[in-house]
Amino acid sequence: MRFEGTQDYVATDDLKVAVNAAVLLRRPLLVKGEPGTGKTVLAQEIAKALNAPLIEWNVKSTTKAHQGLYEYDAVARLRDGQLGDPRVHEISNYIRKGKLWEAFSSPKLPVLLIDEIDKADIEFPNDLLQELDRMAFHVYETGETIAAQERPVVVITSNNEKELPDAFLRRCFFHYIKFPDRETMQAIVDVHFPGIQKILVSKAMDIFYDIREVPGLKKKPSTSELLDWLKLLLNEDMPLDVLQNSDPTKAIPPLHGALLKNEQDIMMFERLAFMTRRQQR
Amino acid sequence: MLLNFLDALRAAGIPASIKEHLLLLEALDRDVIERRPEEFYYLARAIYVKDEGLIDRFDQVFARVFKGVLGQEGVEAEIPEEWLRLVAEKFLTPEEMEKIKSLGDWDKIMETLKQRLEEQQGRHQGGNKWIGTGGTSPFGHGGYNPEGVRIGGESRHKRAIKVWEKREFQNLDNSRELGTRNIKVALRRLRRFAREGAADELDLDETIRGTARQGWLDIRMRPERHNAVKLLLFLDVGGSMDPYIKLCEELFSAATGEFKNMEFFYFHNCLYESVWKNNARRFAERTPTWDILHKYGHDYKVIFVGDAAMSPYEITHPGGAVEYMNPESGAVWMQRVTHTYPAAVWLNPTQRGHWDYSQSTKIMRQLMNDRMYPLTIEGIDDAMRELTRKR
Numbered sequence: 001m002r003f004e005g006t007q008d009y010v011a012t013d014d015l016k017v018a019v020n021a022a023v024l025l026r027r028p029l030l031v032k033g034e035p036g037t038g039k040t041v042l043a044q045e046i047a048k049a050l051n052a053p054l055i056e057w058n059v060k061s062t063t064k065a066h067q068g069l070y071e072y073d074a075v076a077r078l079r080d081g082q083l084g085d086p087r088v089h090e091i092s093n094y095i096r097k098g099k100l101w102e103a104f105s106s107p108k109l110p111v112l113l114i115d116e117i118d119k120a121d122i123e124f125p126n127d128l129l130q131e132l133d134r135m136a137f138h139v140y141e142t143g144e145t146i147a148a149q150e151r152p153v154v155v156i157t158s159n160n161e162k163e164l165p166d167a168f169l170r171r172c173f174f175h176y177i178k179f180p181d182r183e184t185m186q187a188i189v190d191v192h193f194p195g196i197q198k199i200l201v202s203k204a205m206d207i208f209y210d211i212r213e214v215p216g217l218k219k220k221p222s223t224s225e226l227l228d229w230l231k232l233l234l235n236e237d238m239p240l241d242v243l244q245n246s247d248p249t250k251a252i253p254p255l256h257g258a259l260l261k262n263e264q265d266i267m268m269f270e271r272l273a274f275m276t277r278r279q280q281r
Numbered sequence: 282m283l284l285n286f287l288d289a290l291r292a293a294g295i296p297a298s299i300k301e302h303l304l305l306l307e308a309l310d311r312d313v314i315e316r317r318p319e320e321f322y323y324l325a326r327a328i329y330v331k332d333e334g335l336i337d338r339f340d341q342v343f344a345r346v347f348k349g350v351l352g353q354e355g356v357e358a359e360i361p362e363e364w365l366r367l368v369a370e371k372f373l374t375p376e377e378m379e380k381i382k383s384l385g386d387w388d389k390i391m392e393t394l395k396q397r398l399e400e401q402q403g404r405h406q407g408g409n410k411w412i413g414t415g416g417t418s419p420f421g422h423g424g425y426n427p428e429g430v431r432i433g434g435e436s437r438h439k440r441a442i443k444v445w446e447k448r449e450f451q452n453l454d455n456s457r458e459l460g461t462r463n464i465k466v467a468l469r470r471l472r473r474f475a476r477e478g479a480a481d482e483l484d485l486d487e488t489i490r491g492t493a494r495q496g497w498l499d500i501r502m503r504p505e506r507h508n509a510v511k512l513l514l515f516l517d518v519g520g521s522m523d524p525y526i527k528l529c530e531e532l533f534s535a536a537t538g539e540f541k542n543m544e545f546f547y548f549h550n551c552l553y554e555s556v557w558k559n560n561a562r563r564f565a566e567r568t569p570t571w572d573i574l575h576k577y578g579h580d581y582k583v584i585f586v587g588d589a590a591m592s593p594y595e596i597t598h599p600g601g602a603v604e605y606m607n608p609e610s611g612a613v614w615m616q617r618v619t620h621t622y623p624a625a626v627w628l629n630p631t632q633r634g635h636w637d638y639s640q641s642t643k644i645m646r647q648l649m650n651d652r653m654y655p656l657t658i659e660g661i662d663d664a665m666r667e668l669t670r671k672r
């Protein structure tokens with residue numbers, strides 16, 4: 001099978017090549033890009049296209065690599081031991097399976113998503129190298145080995161906040177999601193809102209791309225904000241001329257809260273709008 | 282062919298190895314892609330480039346190596362904006378320039394100019410012949426037509442620009458000068474730098490867990506989350522580089538919280554016996570350089586930011602300073618600072634290629650023991666690596 005994007009997901013040609021290479025050769029696919037450019041959704045879509053279960057591991061700043069394998073709750077066992085709980089004799093009672101364990105032992109070939117790997121410690125990816133390479137690991141406490149029958153498809157995303165170690169990178173296919181140009185964005189909007197008025201999208205995109213150009217924004221609005229905003233505009237049944245409004249006193253796009261989430265950004269934006277208004281007088 | 286490609290990538294500073302090469306062979310062998318040049322390009326890119334900051338470089342190498350192999354010849358020359366401007370200025374009278382600008386289509390003109398130049402360079406015969414022709418304005422014959430600028434005649438064949446020739450990732454290039462586009466990347470690098478070299482602290486959770494598991498006291502350590510890096514920044518203000526220096530200052534200010542301590546000081550052109558902290562009161566409130574040397578310990582790391590472009594006398598001679606009479610030469614002061622602070626670097630916003638043409642820059646670089654870096658993401662990276670090097 002070839003990944004060609006799906007009904008709900010617009011995949012550019014370069015992304016398709018990277019996905020297909022990773023799926024066929026079973027190497028991890030590392031996807032980087034601004035937040036909101038569709039990295040997480042991509043993994044879900046690949047799973048859908050492959051008709052495979054998706055196993056999601058959302059990495060946080062406190063996540064440790066070994067938690068993906070398993071955790072042995074020695075403290076609980078110690079406590080049970082002191083309380084004379086009979087469970088204490090069975091060590092597997094204290095072993096909690098991680099996402100890699102789940103993926104390696106899945107009855108059906110899964111897609112494993114390791115989401116936002118850059119959030120974790122710098123050592124995190126390095127610590128997972130061996131297991132991802134061999135698709136197997138050893139459970140020290142029980143002496144068993146967990147090994148995948150077939151290598152799962154692995155998708156790793158990063159918001160680019162941290163550099164990843166070379167040894168890790170060498171094993172991956174890499175794709176950087178460039179911020180969508182207007183044409184691609186139009187296609188993305190179309191899959192989310194089929195039949196939406198072209199002129200509305202066009203006006204909204206003018207404003208959207210303009211806002212992205214405002215220097216110094218803490219958080220530039222991205223695809224997901226544009227989609228949220230369009231949804232609001234549709235729900236509010238905003239008459240088109242509000243967006244088209246050339247009256248400079250109304251320079252702030254209606255419901256712009258959907259585009260700008262950061263209070264500072266909103267304030268700056270309002271100030272800018274105020275200034276343009278003054279200039280135009 | 283593919284091995285040549287690997288060599289060319291490595292020569293261009295893309296950290297590719299035989300591992301990637303083998304992966305590419307495997308992928309080709311397994312028919313991962315359809316046999317189209319674009320697909321091959323995308324595949325090679327996904328394998329060899331793991332940093333979007335290097336894609337532009339990859340594109341250039343790709344165009345060069347596969348020129349003539351994949352379809353028509355590729356264009357490898359990048360034509361810098363400033364150069365285009367210069368060329369345009371050379372061939373246009375000020376009136377013509379104004380006219381173009383008033384037509385409001387300057388960008389389009391630039392685009393056309395650029396395209397023409399590329400086509401010109403791609404051709405075997407002719408080369409960049411017209412560039413040298415000085416006198417004959419390409420805009421001369423047939424008059425000037427804003428929509429169809431003709432430069433040195435029409436190109437023979439029209440050809441579609443290949444994806445890798447579009448250079449879509451140019452603004453992500455690590456070797457570009459610092460600007461609003463890549464300042465965030467720079468900041469991330471800086472944060473990483475701030476966290477490096479942190480001491481270990483007791484990891485209580487892991488210690489309890491380890492102890493419970495082992496049955497004996499099992500002390501676990503982890504790198505301290507807090508940073509220990511202390512910085513002194515000396516910024517050259519009052520020259521043509523001010524916008525860059527300001528940007529650099531903003532960059533470091535934005536990272537203030539990451540450092541244990543950071544102090545900014547200003548100087549002009551060269552460091553002498555005093556500096557200042559407040560530009561508005563630069564003549565009224567001065568900090569003696571000696572005080573700094575005494576107050577901040579040897580473990581501070583020092584960063585100078587400036588173009589180091591001045592008259593050589595301003596560095597080498599007492600009394601050489603432009604603004605007042607300095608009893609001791611700038612060189613003496615630079616030596617005092619680098620002697621007191623073993624970890625020191627100089628960030629220079631001018632392009633590296635220009636450094637050798639400026640006598641003072643060469644002298645300053647020597648005084649810094651070669652530790653001068655361009656103000657680019659890459660330069661900042663290298664500089665931070667130098668600062669954190671174990672001594």
Ligand SMILES: Nc1ncnc2c1ncn2[C@@H]1O[C@H](COP(=O)(O)OP(=O)(O)O)[C@@H](O)[C@H]1O
Nearest residue numbers: 008009010035036037038039040041188223224
């Ligand atoms: N190429 C695309 N095709 C369809 N929808 C997209 C695309 N890119 C982004 N989106 C939409 O944008 C939103 C954010 O995507 P998400 O995967 O959460 O971003 P990220 O993980 O990169 O932060 C989702 O609602 C998703 O449907």
Ligand SMILES: [Mg+2]
Nearest residue numbers: 039040041115
């Ligand atoms: Mg996500």
